[in-house]
Amino acid sequence: MLTRKIASVFSALALSAALLLTGCGGVPENTVHSVTDLEGKMIGVQLGTTGDTLAGDIKGATVEKYNKAADGVQALKLGKIDAVIVDLETAKAFVEKNDDIQILDEEFADEEYAIAIKLDNTALQSEINGALAALESDGTLRNIKKNYEGDEKGQHPYEVKTDVDRSRGTLVMATNAEFPPYEERQGDQIVGFDVDMMNTVCDYLGYELQIEDMAFDSVIPAVQSGKADVGVAGLSVTPDREKNVLFSDNYAVTHQVIIVRK
Amino acid sequence: MNFIESFRQNFIEADRWKYLADGLGTTLLITLLAVTIGMLLGFFVAVIRATYLRTGRFRIADWFCRLYLTVIRGTPVVVQLLIIYFVIFASVPISKTFVAVIAFGINSGAYVAEIVRGGIMAIDTGQLEAGRSLGLNYSRTMIYIILPQALKNVLPALANEAIVLLKETSVAGYIAIADLTKGGDIIRSQTFSAFLPLLAVAVIYLVMVVVLTKLVGLLEGRLAANDRR
Numbered sequence: 001m002l003t004r005k006i007a008s009v010f011s012a013l014a015l016s017a018a019l020l021l022t023g024c025g026g027v028p029e030n031t032v033h034s035v036t037d038l039e040g041k042m043i044g045v046q047l048g049t050t051g052d053t054l055a056g057d058i059k060g061a062t063v064e065k066y067n068k069a070a071d072g073v074q075a076l077k078l079g080k081i082d083a084v085i086v087d088l089e090t091a092k093a094f095v096e097k098n099d100d101i102q103i104l105d106e107e108f109a110d111e112e113y114a115i116a117i118k119l120d121n122t123a124l125q126s127e128i129n130g131a132l133a134a135l136e137s138d139g140t141l142r143n144i145k146k147n148y149e150g151d152e153k154g155q156h157p158y159e160v161k162t163d164v165d166r167s168r169g170t171l172v173m174a175t176n177a178e179f180p181p182y183e184e185r186q187g188d189q190i191v192g193f194d195v196d197m198m199n200t201v202c203d204y205l206g207y208e209l210q211i212e213d214m215a216f217d218s219v220i221p222a223v224q225s226g227k228a229d230v231g232v233a234g235l236s237v238t239p240d241r242e243k244n245v246l247f248s249d250n251y252a253v254t255h256q257v258i259i260v261r262k
Numbered sequence: 263m264n265f266i267e268s269f270r271q272n273f274i275e276a277d278r279w280k281y282l283a284d285g286l287g288t289t290l291l292i293t294l295l296a297v298t299i300g301m302l303l304g305f306f307v308a309v310i311r312a313t314y315l316r317t318g319r320f321r322i323a324d325w326f327c328r329l330y331l332t333v334i335r336g337t338p339v340v341v342q343l344l345i346i347y348f349v350i351f352a353s354v355p356i357s358k359t360f361v362a363v364i365a366f367g368i369n370s371g372a373y374v375a376e377i378v379r380g381g382i383m384a385i386d387t388g389q390l391e392a393g394r395s396l397g398l399n400y401s402r403t404m405i406y407i408i409l410p411q412a413l414k415n416v417l418p419a420l421a422n423e424a425i426v427l428l429k430e431t432s433v434a435g436y437i438a439i440a441d442l443t444k445g446g447d448i449i450r451s452q453t454f455s456a457f458l459p460l461l462a463v464a465v466i467y468l469v470m471v472v473v474l475t476k477l478v479g480l481l482e483g484r485l486a487a488n489d490r491r
Contacts (some may be wrong), residue, residue: 027353044438048451064438065448071438078352217451224454244454 026096027079031262036118037260041082046178048217050236051256054108067215068178072095076261077101084259087111087234089149091257093180104258111238112250113182115198116223116231119246124229128248131204142249144196148181150256158196161203171207173198174228176216182234185213194232220245227262272458278449285445286466292362292441293428299367300427301420304374307331309404311375312382316390317400324340327375334372340433342369347437362434370427377419381412414485421478427470442466 032038040060045052046069055063064081066072072084073094086094091103117125135141140158175194177183183192190211202209212228223231223245236244236254237247273279307327314324334342344367351361385408393403435444446463450456 027345047444047447052451065440065444066438067436071436074348078348079355131419217447219288220454221450221456225456240452 007254015232024056027077027261030082032083032104032258032260034104035108035258038083042080044075044081044084045069046072046086046216049086050111050238053238053240054256055059055085059063070178073098073101073259076259079261082260085256087179088238088254088257089181090179090234091259094259100262101259104260106187108256110253110255111236113234113252113254114237114250115248116220116235116241116245117229117248118226121229121246125246126251127205128201128230131201132249132251133199135204135239139199140200144193144200147196148193158199160199164203165206166208168201168206170210171198171202171205171230172210172212172228174212174214174219174222174231175233176219178216179215179234183232193252198230198232221240254257268455268458271376272449272453272455273462276452278452280444281440282375282442282462282466283445283447285440285442288359288434288440289428289442290470292359292366292431292434293424294440295363296366296370296431297424297427299363300370300374300423303367303371304378305409307371307375308382309409310369311379313400313404315383316387329376331372334369335376339366339369339430340436343433343436359438361437362431362439366427366431369430370423373423373426377416377423378412380419381416382408384415385411395434417478417482417485421475424478425474428470428474429467 006093010100032041038055038058038061041058042062042064043055043058044064044066045055047065047067049069051069052063052065055061064072064075066075069084069086069090072081072086075081076084077098077100084091085108087105095101095103115128117128132141143156144158146152147154173194175183175190177185177190177192179192181192182194183190185191190213195211196209198209201207212222214222216233219228219231219233219235220241222228231245234254235241235247237250241247307330310320310323310327314320345363346365347358347361352424389407389411390403393407394400398406431441432443434441435447438444440448442463446459451460452458
């Protein structure tokens with residue numbers, strides 16, 4: 001008797017779990033159409049990004065700090081939050097893969113991406129700046145850029161040179177491979193604009209590039225503590241960060257945008 | 263940067279200590295509720311399993327319990343948390359703290375169940391037979407004779423489970439819950455210094471565990487009082 005009762009309780013539980021799994025209840029309508037609409041809303045960001053800082057300044061908004069921007073986008077699609085603030089190119093990569101979200105036209109101020117270097121390592125800073133300038137003027141960097149945006153996407157892959165003397169040793173690059181198109185995982189490889197750029201820099205300077213993937217908010221501490229020589233992770237130059245690391249000349253200009261549901 | 267300056271930057275400036283204080287509150291709330299759920303669930307499952315093994319009753323319920331134990335103990339708690347947040351409660355507007363309480367509670371329940379079952383099985387069957395021959399029915403024998411003795415024996419293991427659970431809640435940050443660990447991470451992401459925020463978080467966990475251990479020790483002493491006759 002009791003056995004059957006307990007069994008029926010269990011099957012009722014299993015049934016309701018199954019019902020929940022199929023997901024009853026729809027995703028709420030989008031309510032964010034401009035920057036001012038963000039006030040008092042739930043905003044998803046990736047912890048420690050400039051989007052995180054921007055969202056913190058919005059009046060009455062609840063900022064949900066995810067470990068990955070992609071988790072924020074997922075929560076947005078499910079209706080758990082109202083908007084995600086993220087860098088333009090990354091936003092484009094997300095929108096390309098998800099047809100139920102869009103980028104708002106309104107944008108935040110321009111930001112510059114640069115390579116982070118340990119505060120006292122001015123020698124490496126000037127070496128890298130020299131390399132960036134040379135690679136910019138001979139068109140190498142422009143070619144890489146074309147590989148990641150515009151009509152010729154994927155047509156200019158950078159091949160790491162094999163005939164380079166790498167006797168200067170290893171250059172360790174800290175990054176967060178969750179940030180397409182700048183860096184993302186493809187199979188067991190970390191690929192993206194930042195990776196290609198650092199490969200050209202290392203080919204030019206004669207280093208062996210070694211990539212260390214880590215949480216975004218660990219990239220700058222890794223550079224500070226010397227665990228990595230450079231931090232290249234779509235890092236925007238901000239006054240706070242400049243107090244803690246040196247930055248190279250900027251290699252890209254971007255801005256934060258808002259992603260919402262369609 | 264000297265220690266005092268670094269301390270000021272990490273905790274005083276912009277009221278950053280509040281991340282830790284709020285995070286501590288969240289961690290305690292999640293742990294407390296999850297331990298409660300885990301204990302209730304664990305005892306329930308343990309009694310069903312032990313009854314089946316001793317008497318052969320509750321065969322179907324026992325099968326469900328074993329399924330529960332296999333699934334929960336066979337998968338990492340982070341994965342369970344993400345499944346509950348992103349899959350099971352996908353389109354249900356629900357508080358994330360609640361999601362965490364459910365996830366950690368269900369997870370802990372599986373471990374508690376096997377601890378308590380071990381405790382019940384360790385009580386001599388003579389105790390059950392004695393209870394029954396005195397006219398108590400099975401459930402009364404279980405509640406008044408077996409479980410009190412079993413509980414006393416498994417208390418250290420249960421305390422251990424609670425300690426593990428307290429520290430395991432540190433993965434709640436995966437679903438953007440601002441718990442104690444995430445509080446430290448937020449400070450780290452703003453000040454870019456690793457040493458003090460991590461040290462502070464570690465010390466707070468340690469203090470909580472020491473206090474918890476002390477409390478359980480007191481309880482054990484109380485329960486052991488009638489042993490020394």
